[in-house]
Amino acid sequence: MTIAWIYPGQGSQAVGMGADLRDWEGAKQKLALACDLLGWDPLALLEEQIHQTRYTQPALFTVSALLTDYLYAQGQTPACTAGHSLGEYSALYAAGVFDFETGLRLVALRGQLMDAVGEGDPAGGMAAVIGFDRAKLEHLCDVIPDVAIANDNSPDQVVITGHVDSVKAVCEQLQAKRAVPLKVSGAFHSWLMQAAADEFAQTLEAIHFQTPRVPVYSNSTATASQDPQLLKQALLVQMTAPVRWRETVLQMAADGIQQVWEIGPGAVLTGLVKRTVPALQRQNLSTLSL
Structure with missing residues (x-):
């Protein structure tokens, strides 16, 4: 093995x-x-x-x-x-x-x-999104400033990172199955x-x-x-x-x-x-x- x-x-x-x-x-x-x-x-x-x-x-x-x-x-x-x-x-x-x-x-x-x-920089944050359209997520991260994919974890789960308002905007527009803000001290990655x-x-x-x-x-x-x-x-x-x-x-x-x-x-x-x-x-x- x-x-x-x-x-x-x-x-x-x-x-x-x-x-x-x-x-x-x-x-x-x-x-x-x-x-x-x-x-x-x-x-x-x-x-x-x-x-x-x-x-x-x-x-x-x-x-x-x-x-x-x-x-x-x-x-x-x-x-x-x-x-x-x-x-x-x-x-x-x-x-x-x-x-x-x-x-x-x-x-x-x-x-x-x-x-x-x-x-x-308390304005930095992250959120996990679960059950989403990957093409739509990538498009939103391209057109909404100050946000990016931090962790590409699995086919149906990623974490996004950036300014809190931008992270929130992506979550709202993506309409994922779940979007969970993470308790972290900043916008890692x-x-x-x-x-x-x-x-x-x-x-x-x-x-x-x-x-x-x-x-x-x-x-x-x-x-x-x-x-x-x-x-x-x-x-x-x-x-x-x-x-x-x-x-x-x-x-x-x-x-x-x-x-x-x-x-x-x-x-x-x-x-x-x-x-x-x-x-x-x-x-x-x-x-x-x-």
């Missing part, structure tokens, strides 16, 4: 996620490192913290990374990895591109910068993140990327690579570029992947996989009860 390990992004977090990782001796050193580096415990977020980007992103990365370590300790290995938005950092960690401390420092900075954009992306790039460019042990699919290209420079370049544009998850799943299937394991809290990605390529087998791994 050819298996891809896939990693969720922001939106999959939940209070109590990863709690049983404390019981695994193999996690203790990295948990201590995370608490020291962050100044707070990523496995003990409260309800008022869990949806704040500056807390959410490092906490999600920590949980996914430690579950990955556990899988490797059990003798499991993937054929490739992929992650949704923030999850791409977990995918790169799983492939050995950088170590845990490097990945955690990167996502902590990323979360802080993205959170700060929301504080400075849009031009409104450019200043944050430029500041983040100064840190990211200095990081040495190892050659991954398996191919990693990038959000911004929807293709897999084992070239560390290409993978870094993909991350440099990721904060302002759309997440091409639907295309990524289609490409994994075309490349011969037969099963996906979602490693981290929730089951968002396996749900999207089911709607995109139903023939792909799916498994969720969110606890040590694997």
